[in-house]
Amino acid sequence: MxxxxxxxxxxxxxxxxxxxxxxxxxxxxxxxxxxxxxxxxxxxxxxxxxxxxxxxxxxxxxxxxxxxxxxxxxxxxxxxxxxxxxxxxxxxxxxxxxxxxxxxxxxxxxxxxxxxxxxxxxxxxxxxxxxxxxxxxxxxxxxxxxxxxxxxxxxxxxxxxxxxxGVGGLIVGLAAKDLLSNFFGGMMIYFDRPFKVGEWIRSPDREIEGTVERIGGRMTIIRTFDKRPLYIPNSVFSNIVVENPSRMLNRRIYETIGLRYQDSDKIPNIIDQIKLMLENHPEIDAHQTMIVNFSSFGPSSLDFFIYTFTKTVNWIRYHEIKQDVLLQVINIIKENDADIAFPTRTLFVEPNSQADIANQPPEQQQ
Incomplete structure (x- = not known):
């Protein structure tokens, strides 16, 4: 029961x-x-x-x-x-x-x-x-x-x-100082922002140039223009100079052009026309420094230089604008019946020397 x-x-x-x-x-x-x-x-x-x-x-x-x-x-x-x-x-x-x-x-x-x-x-x-x-x-x-x-x-x-x-952190810090320096280097990149993902950077101190693909906790990945990946420890960026062309406001055109010495009287007109062309060019920033001046007597040319800035910072578009500017410069020079100089050498022979040579016996003239 x-x-x-x-x-x-x-x-x-x-x-x-x-x-x-x-x-x-x-x-x-x-x-x-x-x-x-x-x-x-x-x-x-x-x-x-x-x-x-x-x-x-x-x-x-x-x-x-x-x-x-x-x-x-x-x-x-x-x-x-x-x-x-x-x-x-x-x-x-x-x-x-x-x-x-x-x-x-x-x-x-x-x-x-x-x-x-x-x-x-x-x-x-x-x-x-x-x-x-x-x-x-x-x-x-x-x-x-x-x-x-x-x-x-x-x-x-x-x-x-x-x-x-605290004690363990001291031990780990001494044992892994490179790892920590890379970590804090990455933090400095994040907060100082010298560059970001997608920007083009280069360093004159090292052979570093390319587009930033990733900023990691230990290293930064940069893709070079020939498509090679560069794996750079973050601590490196605290010891080198980094140039960031992606943040340029303008791109500069700086060219020296030489005219023939026989075209010396045409230089003022050529310089004025080139300056006017640049001031009216839609892709040239007229608010930036613009200089077109005769600069020096070269060994075989009279040199003047062009110093101006484009509105665009795009690398491909910049070269298209630069090409257009230089072609217009050539046309202006041709319109003034002048020409671009190339290396030449003029040889002067004294007339007396020619007469002495003519009076010498044939065997000595050879």
Whole structure:
């Protein structure tokens, strides 16, 4: 009889346990449905506003909140089942719940940072390299906060961890100084912004020239104009001069042209016409320095120079404009019945010397 009562009691307990688990699961399903309904309503409202931050926040909350709605009740159900089977208390389930909350918290903020980063990159109103750098630092901060919270949840002392981290950081810094110098060199590139992804840079100190493809935590990748990749440690950029032609305001045309000595009387007219042509050229920036002047007496030419700036900074377009300017200069020179000089040498023979040679015997003339 006692055995029968025990069996009935156990059967009732199992039924209650099953009912509790089933109730928790149904409650999770209902809560998830309510959350999906509320999320869709909030999303519709946020899409009607011109303010984008509410959209980003909702997108960041969607998956983590759904995960929490299912995982938190599942942890409670797991605790009930284990307590029934093993007849013991499971304190680690409480720790697991704390870890779950920390994970959800960090997950939400990382998703929010990613959404904000993508929004800024889509708008193209801010520097891409700076946006990526700030996003990386923010993600790293929340990951570190999450790890410290994990350790505290396991009962470790944060003060002890920080003390150990200070000593360990000194040891690691001495052992991996090159790695750290590259990391901080990358941070300086991000915040000083001497260049960014997509820009053309070169260094007169090193054989470095090309387009920046990626600025990483340890090295920067530059694609040269012959399509070779250069992998340069970030610490190098703190010790060299970097030139950034992509940020030029104008490109300069600086050419020296020589005329024949017999065209000396035509130089003033040629210079005036060339200067007028440059002032009226649609692709020449007349607000910048413009000089066209006779400069020197060359060995076989009278030299003048052209010093002016184009409006464009595009490399291909610049050479097209420069070609057009030089062709017009040639036409102006031709229109003035002058010509461009080339290296020549004139030999003068004294007449007396010619007579002496003519009076010499034939065998000596040879």
């Amino acid at each position: 006692n055995e029968l009562l025990q069996i009935l009691q156990k059967s009732d307990y199992l039924k209650n346990l099953d009912n509790s688990v089933l109730f928790i699961t149904l409650a999770s399903l209902i809560t998830w449905g309510v959350w999906r309904f509320v999320y869709s309503r909030l999303l519709n409202l946020s899409e009607r506003t011109a303010f984008h931050w509410d959209d980003l926040l909702l997108h960041a909350l969607k998956t983590p909140i759904s995960t929490l709605i299912w995982c938190w009740p599942a942890t409670i159900s797991l605790g009930l089942i284990l307590e029934d089977q093993i007849k013991a208390e499971f304190n680690w389930l409480t720790t697991l719940k704390h870890l779950m909350l920390i994970t959800i918290f960090v997950w939400i903020f990382i998703r929010l940072i990613n959404e904000v980063e993508q929004q800024f990159l889509r708008d193209k109103k801010r520097d891409e390299t700076t946006v990526q750098a700030i996003a990386k630092v923010a993600r790293l901060c929340f990951v570190v906060i999450g790890l410290l919270s994990f350790m505290q949840a396991f009962g470790l002392s944060l003060s002890g961890l920080l003390t150990f981290g």
